[in-house]
Amino acid sequence: MTAGEQDGPPVAGQGAELVRGVSLWQDAWARLKRNRMAMIGAANTLLLVFLCFLGPIAVRAVWGYGYETQDLAYGARPPNAEHWFGTDFFGRDLLTRVLYGGQISLTVGLLAATVAATVGTLYGAVSGYLGGRVDNLMMRIVDVIYALPYMFLVIILIAIFQATNLVSLFVGLGMVGWLMTARIVRGQILSLKEREFVQAARSMGVSGPTTIVRHLIPNTLGPIIVYFTLTVPSMILQEAFLSFLGLGVQAPRPSLGALINDGAQHMTVFWWELVFPATAMAVLLFSLNFVGDGVRDALDPQMRGRG
């Protein structure tokens, strides 16, 4: 918000056109709107979020069953008028399970990405702001963790929590996924802290933490948001992988990854159990990635004028 002045005073006389300054955010938004793929992705994401969060509730309200309701005698039927996506081995409605699974996957993705972004931002900001030896030490720690296999660490973390529930899942993913954010933020802060507005704040006696939170972090929001939008889909993928290993969400709760895992087991006999969750996952990931790419392009100063 340091960039660009707000609405300039109207120029008097001659009925001249109104000239308005454009803030970074307005500029970015304008360019994002011009990016058709990003807009389709965003609309799609919103639609999916809407469906995933309201769908299961609606199904329960209207038809009286949920993602966990079994009808053993009605197991493994292909798609039909009553169950659009068919039913699984236990006679559970696959559509409801895909929607609920999408809800879980989205939740895990968003929360894990939030945890990662928060931890990474704070860590990177402190490291960059303090500089010198502290910076050196903090960044070496990041390097060491970065050198370890990612999934290995997540699995250890989940094992330490001694529980495979949603919370341990996104905390586990987030606690390991913050490294890149920390590096990006630190780089930004290193250059920002030499700028005049920071010196001004210091000369007015603003304390270190306040400087970081009030002045430095807001100025790095651009890259953080970009990285965040790209982290969400990758977290969803990681969750799918963990579900594959049996460390993800626990039955009877589905996540898209768990559904795909189950479906892959019997794809030669019950194809619909693989096709629908896999399609849902693909659509969701594509949409989120388009949004992420669009936001990155929109916020990138180098892209300005080329959009």
Add this chain to the structure above:
Amino acid sequence: MLLACVEVFFGFACERADPRFYGTTRPKHGADEVWYCLVSEPEWLDPSKASDSASGTVITNVFEGLLQANPKTLEPVPGVAHGWEVFDGGRRYRFHLRDSQWSDGVPVTAHDFEFAWKRLLNPKTASRYATFLYPVRYGEEAHRRALRISGLTAQVTEAQVRAFVGGQSDIEKVVMAPEQRSAFVHLQAPEGQTGVEHTRGVITRLKGRALAGRPVRVSMTDVSVVGVKALSDHILEVTLTDPLPYFLSIVSFYSTMPLPRHLFKRLEAEGIPQPLWTRPEHIVSNGPYRLSEWAFRQYIVLEKNPRYWDAEHVRIRKVRLPMVESYNTVLNLYKAGELDHIGEAALPSEFMDHLEGFQDFRRANYLATYFLWVNTGAPPLDNPLVREALSLSIDRESLVKYVARGGQIPTRDMVPGGVGGYRSLGRKLFDPEAARAALTKAGYGPGNPLPPITYRYNTAEAHKQIAEAVQQMWKEHLGIEVGIENQEWKVYLKQLEAHEFQLARLGWIGDYADANTFLEILRSTSGNNHSNWRSPTFDGMLDRANGTLDRAHRLELLREAEAFAMQHNPVIPMYVYTRSELIKPYLRGAYLNYQTRTYFKYMWIDERYYDGTPEPLPDGLPRVPKPILPGGSGSPELPRAPKPILPAGSGSPSASGPDGGATRGPDAGRSSLGESRP
């Protein structure tokens, strides 16, 4: 990844497949090999310690006991012992050993058996199967380290012994052993003290005291008193407390196989830890095969043992045992010809309807129960009403029909009906009303929900399906939330042993065709009892039943014992297994018996199968050795081998396929005393 899949499917499509069979019908290996799926990593290859079906399969083929079993009927037939005599109305057996060698050329002697049996009973071995040899005289006393009072005169009575010890400790039971001039006293240790500590204390206090006016010696019982003795290198004599109808089946079971004493001595001299003796570089065995490779969690390779006494009849020279836990992978491997026999693996239930149409599909009865161990040690499952509620609210009929799908027999009893003439309890299978009432009576309901409980299974799709279905049934009928959790087989067994679980599935494969094999695991001293439910009353009932000579009366007593145990629900049975197998048409001599007992030495690859002139199927029974009576002439009482009886419901032993097949495995739990089928 994608490309690989495409290739695989393309490959299937291209093969000139015989549509009557599932997948390829040509072996991918030489005519002297078998590829058999072991499913999971064997826990122990040490006969004294093993209890799971994967270990059992390897041990059964690598070692040979006094007797072995007919691979089809499981009747005991001669093994290392070529004949046996019975004395004292079935209380004393004398086994005559043939000349045979360990795989390093050292002769196998009766001393190797004596050593192995005593090691099994030694509490330091920590065998789960020690109770197996309790029928051997003083076996129980040795294993439980009873108090031994020796140096008694023949006139000393039990009452005098009780009076002598009585002041120092509660007494569980006294066993008089006049021929040893001893008495064995089972003490009851007070809370918070182990049995051994307590006995030690009592010994110090009794030292130097006189019994009936005479000095006596007080000590802790060790295995030297056990009624098994090598009379010579070729004769082993076994004394039993009471005649036991199924004793010869015990002798053909892998826990009683001989151990290479000379190897143990050598390892000790070289300072190599004893547990390493089963590694391929050390192991010495006496069976038809020897262990040649063991790649952890990947595969085991067995090779023919040229020193085996019957080596000329062993046709398969190499057995490859891959460990594949995923049933779907097993099925695909079988289809592609990477397995000749799905072995211990179960078939995925969702494929069952599809597979039943193929000619290489076989189904047989199976003496095994699928059940949940309930850890009765901790709340809320220490409350019998809660256990009753859980047990009664499982809709077993649906579970079997729609989830397990293998024609299994739903049951709420531990012992499958029909075993050795046993009449099953026939407890009511499903009663949600009564279940809810029991839960309410236990004080749980909407206002006071049941604390969270966890249902655990060993990683396998089939168990997961059962778990998910049961989880939902409990939610629907009792309104309770149960978490489910999976673990790798070996870890799973360790946690069972440590009682670190609440509900955990297991399959128990009967070790012999007698109800006792299923009830024995509920005995308080059994290493296979994972429930924390220990009842001296139940132990007493089992002892009384097994000490009864009249068959009908004995079965009735066993039935009473089961009824007593099941009242407390230390286990929640679900169904009696069936075995559904896929065996390639070119693999012959693979029999389906009612246990997971597979003998590779009877198998062969039928090369004429390809020319369209397959060898005629064997007439049903394999060629097995016949007992040779010692001395030739005399006719000692030859015990009649117990007739194996198949699990409930159906039919005669011939219910297995045309030429039999071997076992399958892993959906289960412990076999032999059940190996647990993983």
